[in-house]
Amino acid sequence: MKNTIFRIEGLRCDGCASxxxxxxxxxxxxxxxxxxxxxxxxxxxxxxxIVTEDRLAATIERPGYRVTARQ
Amino acid sequence: MKNTIFRIEGLRCDGCASxxxxxxxxxxxxxxxxxxxxxxxxxxxxxxxIVTEDRLAATIERPGYRVTARQ
Incomplete structure (x- = not known):
């Protein structure tokens, strides 16, 4: 099991986050x-x-957000 | 093929919509x-x-929005 923190640009409200x-x-x-x-x-x-970090980043970016860092 | 318009309460920005x-x-x-x-x-x-109107409404509501009307 792996844990990644994605820093996201473009989140404008709690609704986006949810x-x-x-x-x-x-x-x-x-x-x-x-x-x-x-x-x-x-x-x-x-x-x-089962799932790559790249795929998770792509999922976050698909609606228009941007992943600016991963750690 | 069917077309439904869901009225949504709780959308706070374009990011939510996307x-x-x-x-x-x-x-x-x-x-x-x-x-x-x-x-x-x-x-x-x-x-x-393949997919019901109820399931689509549930998908919209899962993050915390509310479907107030369908037409």
Whole structure:
């Protein structure tokens, strides 16, 4: 299991954060997600044998947000 | 093919609208989606043999929005 924190640019409200959480929760291999508008970060716990960090970043970016850092 | 307009309460910005669009696009049976923050509406074209109106409403509501009318 792997944990990655994605720094997200473009989050404008708590609604955005909640909706990105639902999008990430739908990805196969994702075990836990928290997304914070206040910190502009998504924390994702996932099985890297099922889903890649790149795919998770692409999921976040699809509606128009931008991942500016991962740690 | 069926077209439903969902009136949505709780959309606070364009980012919310874009992210709900991506969520709806992921549903099997959905052919076209537009979501407008300005009008507070999602217009969805879908195959009612594959996905129900109730399921689409549930998808919109999962992040915390509320469907107040359908037409």
């Amino acid at each position: 909706t990105i959480k639902v999008l990430l929760d739908k990805e196969p291999g994702v075990k836990a997600v928290s997304v914070s508008f206040a910190s502009g970060e998504a924390r994702v716990l996932y099985d890297p044998g | 992210t709900i669009k991506v969520l709806l696009d992921k549903e099997p049976g959905v052919k076209a989606v537009s979501v407008s923050f300005a009008s507070g509406e999602a217009r969805v074209l879908y195959d009612p043999g």
